[in-house]
Amino acid sequence: MATVDTTTTYSPDSKPVNYLTQSHGFLSWAMTLDHKRIGVMYLVATSVAFLLGGTFAILLRTELWAPGHTIVSHDTYNQLFTLHGAVMVFLFIIPGIPAALGNFMLPIMLGAKDVAFPRLNLASFYFWCVGALFFLSALLLTGLDTGWTFYTPYSTTEYNTSKDEAIIAATMGVFVLGFSSIFTGLNFLVTIHTMRPPGMGWFHMPLFLWATYSTALIQVLATPVLAITVLLIIVERLMGIGIFNPVYGGDPVLYQHFFWFYSHPAVYIMILPAFGVISELISVNCHRHIFGYRFIAYSSVAIALLGFLVWGHHMFTSGQSKIASVVFSAITFSIAIPSAVKIFNWLATMYKASISFNAPFLYALSFMFLFTIGGLTGLFLSTLNTDVHLHDTYFVVAHFHYVMVGGSLTAFFGGLFHWWPKISGKMYSEFPAKVSAFLVFIGFNLTFFPQFVMGTRGMPRRYYNYLPEFQSFHQWSTIGAYVLGLGAIVAFATLVHSMFRGKKAPTNPWGGASLEWQCPSPPPLENFHEAPTVGDCYDYDRLRYDEKTEGYVMTK
Amino acid sequence: MSDHAVAETTDAHASHGHGHHEHGPFQAHHFETPKQQFDAGKFGMWLFLVQEVLFFSGLFVFYAIYRINHPEIFEWGHQALDTTYGAINTIVLLFSSLTMAWAVRCAQLGKKNGLVFFLVVTLACAGIFLGVKYVEYSAKFEHGYLWARYFNPTSDNPHVAEPPSISKEVDKVVEKVESDLGDHSAAAHDAHSAEGHHHGPVGPPPPNAGVFFSIYFTMTGLHAIHVIAGIVAITWILVRSVKGHFGPMYFGPVDYVGLYWHLVDLVWIYLFPMLYLIE
Amino acid sequence: MTNLSLSPILAALPWEADYWFPPQRSTYAHEVDWVYFFIGWVSIFFFVVIMAAMAYFCVKYRRRPGQPKLKYPTHHSGLEIAWSILPSFLLVYMFYAGFISFMDMRSMPDEAYNIVVNGQKWFWQFSYDNGKIIESGSVANDANWNDKKSIFAKVPRLHVPVNTDIVLTMNAKDVLHSFFIPAFRTKQDVVPGRYTKLWFNANEVGVYDVFCAEYCGDKHSEMLAEVVVETQEDFDKWYAVASDLEQRFPDPVKRGEYLYSSRGCTQCHSLDGSTKPNGGPSFLGWWGKEVPVDGQAPVKMDENYVRESILNPMAKVHTGFGKIMPAGLITKDKEIDALITFIRNLNQPSKTETKK
């Protein structure tokens, strides 16, 4: 290998072989150990899951256009919201950013050739597929109507309308998906710890890696508890061990402790990678060093660790004791601080910046708007007395959609547009991408803002029928859902279109300084033709716009 | 390979950036050195063990909560378990842990025969463990000491229930060991013989007694599944070591499987007193 | 049928309690609303500041060709520590305010009127005075969901006197439910296998909605009820009428059924021919047949045998069942007659119908 060259533009004359053209055929993808191909497969798979979950959502909202029967029956409605929740949570949001974007970007941003365990990585993708198949079979078999939380005793007794097979298939699906998630997390932790090239210190890592690292920590520490919990549900259902069944002295509230010990940290699995993406989007498009790098990095880890101590705030009205509720409420407030720190730091990054308004940045702005609302409404739910009123109402629905959709989904789209030139080697068209960002923003607010009002007025969630006084809100919400759906379709259409008609992407179209903008677009099999220079990944002053390639180049 | 040569190779690889790799047959392309590969694998394995600990923690938390809230269920239920079997299995697993650790040592030193031998012994121990578990499980099934829904002790007078015959033989051995230990265990010995050899619970079951057996079966069952997974993993290692894959510069898989096997042992070290001993 | 109007969006602009909340009708409701609006204003303040800064920076620092790069700070520890620590004082206050009010909501008053609430798929049941009065009902299948009156026509009503501490002792028969009264700002899950408690003191006469807030299956959204808050006199009046069974249930079969479910028969005697654990013979299957009796000649199960078994349960005990039935569950002749009619009707439904 030649000595390290400081200029990183690769000669355009020799047509370099990249990871997409490296080999051909179905098997070359299905059996690939390349993290980029696995990332792309994850991207396709999770996007399909998103469209599936989105379809359920559209059907749900359509049913709620009017009280009483609109298009589906009680039972179908219950199955729809169960699968909407389960598919979106387990198949889309949890793997969406870390497993798809993270898999693709993490080794490149780190300057490594691959993740530490490529075979485990591929296995984790197939675990995802198997889990998805279990979910689909639950849908096709007999329907699953327990809600994505599988609360006992509803899920463990014959009281519900879904059959054994549906619940066992779905919980098996969660179990398998859990392992997919654990293996991805484990892989990332090991990669970040042991595969950093010389010069890449902890505080030289882009913030996306800090976020992914924190996420991976949660995946490894929390997911096993979910695994044992759903395993106990399966055993309960099959054999009747009575652990969560009051008839045999079991305890349904204990189930909720088990479930939320995983599922609250899981909320941070969903949002932390989004924080990482936004940190990248904002600093790159502001062409300015991120403000307060260490505070953002530490706040990710702080959120990951504090996230383990607050699960009881899902249970203030569940029959949990007063003392536990009070303790959990107090700890919950502490998690507001690292989240707020991030928002303030991003804002400060925009100060004296030089902002390019491309589609990823619009998504980042809409993230800041929506996540701020999502975060602030969390305060109402961590406060004990207001939560007693708001718990299990549409207020909660609106709050977590502001965080998960307004947060994670916009970050997912933003990150996808941002890194799309790197992933596909093609530039997307800016105008429809901006339209999609706009539609998602408007549609989202229209869908979920009325739900805050509904919830405060006392409209409980998971209701098939509702009182006539809520109809107006529901109709606004339904219209919003259509707009949101349209926005998502425009976004995907823009990306697909670019694959065929897009201009060839330069190495560094946005002027990013982290390592992924030093390797060609799309990257070759081992990511870098020559060892990359590790420098300050937020120092944009070294970059200069090059008219010829329509991209940025390092000046020094 | 002599120690000297090993040291030299390590040094050569320790200084990165030379660019010329002497990739061993089992070194993955994306690792710079065998050391990096080994460390990555080892850290990955430890993370996997962490994951296992949290996986089991669900059951331990469950045990703790029921144990504290309903001690009577445990006091009654644990009498249905045969301490002797539990003790034998503990010793068997500890011994297999020893042989596993020894196997890892052999792999590290490049002693192929020793490696194969100790892996076979470990497998044999795992087999014995499962055999004893099978006997125990059958006894429970026979007497209806099952989990909550099927809990239905058949014998009205458990004192009459005959313990399976191996138990008696082994009891004698254990008693002998105990009496060899000296004075204070004499009391225990007396207590043991005074109570006779019944292994059935005394008195009628308290309400929800089946929960004890739910806990017993889920905990030991999950552990047994891990033992079976361990057997599969050790067999894989055994095949590879017969083929001569392992040596001082590449023994990661043996080490990782070893770690897993010790964790299985570790879980049992807690299960044994929690289920069989604590009254 | 479309109710689409701009009112929800427009009305959201003025921050009014009447718009956001149902009316405040319990003693602690105003505390909840107060904390809600406090957090609301704090949130609005921060939101506006953040968004204004964001918009300002977007305009001021947008990329313009030829503009030189500005000098900027990459971090400022003082500032960062300040915005980490200062907002936490507000958080501590929010926690404290919520905590005080929560302890009030969750600490049961010592002397209160106690009502037992049972949640079951998919209806609520309210028992007063050890089950002497049971209020039960559910949303009819033919309810018109665009008409609130039609929806609430047949739901159970929880009658409570105004300005009185009421404690609800709640239990679920099957799965989790949650008793939610928006006007009182309170909610508590109802859990099988245990009692959970809820208290309130309604401060104004009126009728308020009750929802089930914990998902419980198919007709979760139809598990509705109403709280009827009335003056003490009205409550007493209602109580007198509710306890007068003949007036409430003119049909003796219905009266008998009510007695069956409200006087404890249901714990030992099934209606489907099965034997309950440690229970007695089923009400179905023995009518008109010879019943084997401990130590005596068999006796035919008819009106006389049933009457005797109620008034003096130990006189002729059905062979194979324990001597466990208490006397004095029902003492009034008319009530015994109603229960007998119910049992007879259960065994010979056609006969009774023809009688009618």
Add this chain to the structure above:
Amino acid sequence: MSSTAAHHDEEHGLAHAMPVRALLTVFTILVVLTVLTVSISNFIRAHEQFHAWGVPIAMFIATIKAILVVLYFMHLRYDKSLNNLIFFFCFAFVFLFMIFTLVDSLQYQTDIENYAAVQPETPAPAAAAPAKAP
């Protein structure tokens, strides 16, 4: 047990190799502890006055055994501090999980007992079977 320095000559290739003598010593201690915990349990069973000590002693011995296995068989003692950290760190999470859940469960236990107290005795059907048989 011998110190790290004494094992220095045992550094082979990629990791520390445990000397045979150390392995055998650890195994012997483990067996002795197993016999000990069984004997103590039998002793406590026979002597009612020591009842309260059963749980702590058994768990204490189990923990010593576990630590021995972790430190020597799994040679964590000679391993990287990162691996040490992550392994012991995870017990902190198990501890948090257990302590919070336990505290809550102890608090609400009275609600369950109050309910059980007023219910007609309906234990698990199978368990009731022998009592009901005529």
